[in-house]
Amino acid sequence: MSSLPPITDIDLRRATLCQLLHWLAAGRTHPVKLTEVYLDAIKRINPELNACIGQHPSGLVLEQAQSAEHRRRDGVIGRLDGIPVALKDNFDVAGWPTRSGLPGSVPPAVHDAHVVARLRASGAVLLGKTNMDEGALGAVTHNPHFGPTHNPHRRGYTAGGSSGGAAAAVAAGLAVAAIGSDSLGSIRIPASYCGVFALKPTQGEISARGMTPAARRLDTVGLLARSVDDLTVLLQVLAGYDADDPRSRRRRVALSPPDWEPGKLRCGLLPNLAAWGVQPDVADVFEAALAKLEHERGDCRTVDFDDWHFARARRAGLLLMEAEMLGTFATQLADTEHPVSPQFRRMLDYAARKTAADYADADRVLDAATLKMRRLFAQIDVLVMPTTPQGAFPLDAPVPDTQADLTSFASLAGCPAVSIPMGTLPNGLPIGMQLVGARGSDLRLLELAQVWSATLDAAPAYPVWHEHVAA
Numbered sequence: 001m002s003s004l005p006p007i008t009d010i011d012l013r014r015a016t017l018c019q020l021l022h023w024l025a026a027g028r029t030h031p032v033k034l035t036e037v038y039l040d041a042i043k044r045i046n047p048e049l050n051a052c053i054g055q056h057p058s059g060l061v062l063e064q065a066q067s068a069e070h071r072r073r074d075g076v077i078g079r080l081d082g083i084p085v086a087l088k089d090n091f092d093v094a095g096w097p098t099r100s101g102l103p104g105s106v107p108p109a110v111h112d113a114h115v116v117a118r119l120r121a122s123g124a125v126l127l128g129k130t131n132m133d134e135g136a137l138g139a140v141t142h143n144p145h146f147g148p149t150h151n152p153h154r155r156g157y158t159a160g161g162s163s164g165g166a167a168a169a170v171a172a173g174l175a176v177a178a179i180g181s182d183s184l185g186s187i188r189i190p191a192s193y194c195g196v197f198a199l200k201p202t203q204g205e206i207s208a209r210g211m212t213p214a215a216r217r218l219d220t221v222g223l224l225a226r227s228v229d230d231l232t233v234l235l236q237v238l239a240g241y242d243a244d245d246p247r248s249r250r251r252r253v254a255l256s257p258p259d260w261e262p263g264k265l266r267c268g269l270l271p272n273l274a275a276w277g278v279q280p281d282v283a284d285v286f287e288a289a290l291a292k293l294e295h296e297r298g299d300c301r302t303v304d305f306d307d308w309h310f311a312r313a314r315r316a317g318l319l320l321m322e323a324e325m326l327g328t329f330a331t332q333l334a335d336t337e338h339p340v341s342p343q344f345r346r347m348l349d350y351a352a353r354k355t356a357a358d359y360a361d362a363d364r365v366l367d368a369a370t371l372k373m374r375r376l377f378a379q380i381d382v383l384v385m386p387t388t389p390q391g392a393f394p395l396d397a398p399v400p401d402t403q404a405d406l407t408s409f410a411s412l413a414g415c416p417a418v419s420i421p422m423g424t425l426p427n428g429l430p431i432g433m434q435l436v437g438a439r440g441s442d443l444r445l446l447e448l449a450q451v452w453s454a455t456l457d458a459a460p461a462y463p464v465w466h467e468h469v470a471a
């Protein structure tokens with residue numbers, strides 16, 4: 001008879017994806033039980049948190065779990081068999097509407113997005129959709145049609161965005177992992193605010209087919225989880241060439257292997273965080289984290305970013321998004337019975353007033369980012385900076401313009417970037433550290449993030465949404 005203690009419901013909601021895979025393989029829990037625990041947590045907690053919207057009927061979700069249970073019993077299983085996963089509401093799931101945070105009636109999607117098909121093939125249990133900013137154009141997930149998502153660390157504070165619902169669901173133990181999108185920082189910003197781990201892969205590494213586009217030259221599928229190892233597993237499941245995605249990459253060589261030599265690591269730092277708008281409390285946490293990483297960070301050197309204007313680059317990226325959305329959401333913009341918000345319309349009207357030359361100028365910033373990336377990573381292996389210039393702020397406070405300043409570079413350059421929890425601000429809220437690597441260095445970046453996160457040991461105890469708050 002086993003002497004191992006029973007696994008409680010809170011243990012199942014606290015565990016990483018890799019830990020749950022181990023417990024499932026060992027028979028210490030089962031897909032139906034695991035799914036029931038997450039469905040119950042959504043039922044109890046989500047009315048206050050508002051991370052999840054448009055859940056699939058619980059009976060259909062449990063059918064997925066029952067199928068996973070049969071596969072595990074019969075011995076032929078997928079990589080994620082029985083793992084409950086949530087999806088941002090801009091991915092097509094056959095039979096579900098894809099609202100992308102906008103109002104009005106939307107017909108159900110006919111086909112699964114590429115990543116959804118991959119998740120199904122791996123045996124993952126699809127829990128439902130998560131809340132997001134309207135049209136993915138924002139970084140606070142204060143949606144005027146579906147309501148705000150609250151930061152799981154503190155009600156009334158933003159969870160970040162536009163994948164705020166996805167990050168909050170992972171942190172609060174409403175999903176083991178979540179799939180979102182990242183065009184200028186939409187995965188990494190909420191990861192920083194909510195205290196979870198995130199990966200924006202090299203652009204084209206994961207097919208974006210079936211994801212509502214924000215700006216196709218910037219869009220990437222993003223991953224959110226409770227450990228770096230979880231991100232690695234998800235990347236391995238979802239990555240790969242898709243001939244039906246024009247930006248999918250058929251590489252001639254494999255991704256760079258995870259073979260860092262810590263003693264030879266060349267770590268690049270910005271020379272003056274304050275000059276780039278980083279708040280003093282965030283800079284203090286960042287410096288303290290770097291001090292803890294004294295033996296892991298290798299040769300640290302400041303890099304020259306005088307030729308790169310973060311705010312200007314972020315604004316260029318926004319213009320590309322706003323201009324493309326004029327076409328993507330033309331039907332919704334013309335729907336007078338279910339109007340979009342005035343703010344969303346103003347942002348797109350701004351792009352409508354711009355000229356083709358203005359768009360071309362913004363597009364050239366992407367080329368400048370590529371050249372900057374090439375020069376930068378000829379000198380260093382990894383660029384390290386805070387994920388966001390500030391921590392989470394009240395939902396009723398003014399929204400800082402700078403939220404995506406530090407995340408936009410990796411998006412414009414098509415680089416992979418990982419956000420890991422690096423510590424806690426004086427007000428008790430988490431803040432993230434961002435690691436950016438050259439294109440194709442995803443696995444190396446994840447290996448380094450795993451080493452650094454283990455040293456920092458700054459991840460909160462999940463789930464972070466306290467039960468009495470939601471009672």
